Amino acid sequence: MAIRVVSTESLEIRVSDDIVRVRQAVRQKSVGLGFGLVDQTKVVTASSELARNTLDYGGGGQCHLEVVENGARAGLRIIFEDQGPGIDDADLALTDGFTTGNGMGLGLGGAKRLSHEFELSSKPGDGTRVSIVRWK
Amino acid sequence: MERIPILKMGEFLLVTIQVDMHDRLAMTLQDDLTAQIVKHRAHGVLIDISALEIVDSFIGRMLASIASMARLLDAETVVVGMQPAVAITLVELGLPMRGIRTALDVEKGMTTLRAAIQETGQDGDPGRIH
Numbered sequence: 001m002a003i004r005v006v007s008t009e010s011l012e013i014r015v016s017d018d019i020v021r022v023r024q025a026v027r028q029k030s031v032g033l034g035f036g037l038v039d040q041t042k043v044v045t046a047s048s049e050l051a052r053n054t055l056d057y058g059g060g061g062q063c064h065l066e067v068v069e070n071g072a073r074a075g076l077r078i079i080f081e082d083q084g085p086g087i088d089d090a091d092l093a094l095t096d097g098f099t100t101g102n103g104m105g106l107g108l109g110g111a112k113r114l115s116h117e118f119e120l121s122s123k124p125g126d127g128t129r130v131s132i133v134r135w136k
Numbered sequence: 137m138e139r140i141p142i143l144k145m146g147e148f149l150l151v152t153i154q155v156d157m158h159d160r161l162a163m164t165l166q167d168d169l170t171a172q173i174v175k176h177r178a179h180g181v182l183i184d185i186s187a188l189e190i191v192d193s194f195i196g197r198m199l200a201s202i203a204s205m206a207r208l209l210d211a212e213t214v215v216v217g218m219q220p221a222v223a224i225t226l227v228e229l230g231l232p233m234r235g236i237r238t239a240l241d242v243e244k245g246m247t248t249l250r251a252a253i254q255e256t257g258q259d260g261d262p263g264r265i266h
Contacts (some may be wrong), residue, residue, distance in 0.1 A: 016159040023156065023190065041190055041221040045229060050190040096230055106193045110229035 001076075006067040013051055014060045014078075022051040022063050026078060029065055033074055033136055043076060043134040045115035049107040050130050056101055058082025058128055067131045068133065075116070075135035080128075087122040094120070143173045148180040148249060149173065149211075149237045151244070154187045162198040169202060170192045180240055180249035181206050186217030196231045203236050211235065212252040216245035 011022055026047040030040045047063075054061040055098075061082030068077045087093045094112065099105035108130070112118040117133035138161060143150045149172055151165070165167065169181065183199065190198075203213040214237045226233065237252060241247035 006227065020156050020158045025188070038221045038224050041225045042220075045190045045192050045225045048190060048194075049229075052192070052194060103193060103197070106230050110193065110231070112231065113228050114225065 001072070004069045005077075006069055006074075007069070009065045011065070012060075013082075016055065017050045019048060019055065023048050025063075025065055026076070029067060029076055033067065035076075035134070037136060039134060039136070042114040043078070043127075043132075046111040046132055046134075047078050048073055049111045050078070050132070051081045052081045052103075053107045053130070054082045054128075056103070058084030059086060066116045073135055075133050077131060077133045078118075079099050079131045081135070083127040086124040086128055087120070088124055090120050093121060137203065138164075139168065142169055144172075144176055144178070145182075147178065148182055148246065149178045150182045150184065152187070154183040157169060157188070157195050157198075159194060162195065166198065166202055166205065172206050173206055173211045177252050179211050180246075181211055181213045182245045182249065183213065183215045184217050184245075185215055185222075186219065186241075188222065189219070191207055191218070191222050191231075193229065193231055194231060196226065200233065200236055212256065213251055214239050214245040214248050214252070216240065216242050244258060 012018060012026060023044050026044050027040060030043050051063060059082060061080060064079040066077040068075050092098055094108050096109045097105045111132060115132035116135050119131040122128040138265045140151060140153055140161065151169060199215055218238060226240045237248055239248045
């Protein structure tokens with residue numbers, strides 16, 4: 001069944017305070033959808049990791065929060081886009097402990113584990129797009 | 137500038153994180169806390185995260201570095217009050233919180249600290265810091 005987008009909200013990620021704003025917006029949406037506390041915590045944590053990646057590695061970008069429906073099932077899709085240098089090797093980037101920066105290399109792999117659906121598309125020089133879905 | 141308060145509680149320092157940690161605030165806390173450990177010659181630090189709704193890899197890394205820095209300054213750190221949903225999420229995230237002692241609340245944290253300080257061969261005498 002096709003996923004239907006019920007509503008969309010977009011946020012800019014330019015400075016580190018924007019990561020906090022993304023967390024708050026994701027929290028608000030997941031509470032609104034009636035997510036339990038553990039599900040809220042997982043999707044907010046995953047979003048925090050991806051928002052930081054967008055800022056640190058993508059040089060900033062956008063976050064799109066979508067309330068989605070798949071038949072009777074409601075969920076939250078969060079898309080992170082940047083126009084940064086892109087990722088050379090997506091499999092390597094998803095490996096725990098691999099980082100090109102100062103982090104712990106857990107962001108992408110961790111966000112994937114905390115989400116029901118995960119998509120990464122990136123071309124070197126052409127930015128990165130990461131999309132996660134957490135279903136209720 | 138926004139700061140996280142550090143309270144002196146007997147022989148220990150108590151940090152209660154009550155705001156949504158943004159990155160700059162986390163860095164300021166590292167600086168402030170290490171300065172206070174030296175100033176008060178504290179041998180133990182309690183970090184209360186019961187108000188934190190999430191711990192991501194950045195905050196986890198900050199807690200781990202605070203514990204390492206404190207240890208170099210002869211102080212032990214205990215993180216107290218982690219919410220169950222945060223613990224579940226941290227494990228799934230894959231964050232290795234190795235080297236961080238935890239306790240359920242401040243009181244249990246103080247017991248853990250006293251034991252840890254004795255283990256490392258200090259007397260934990262509260263009089264020494266005055």
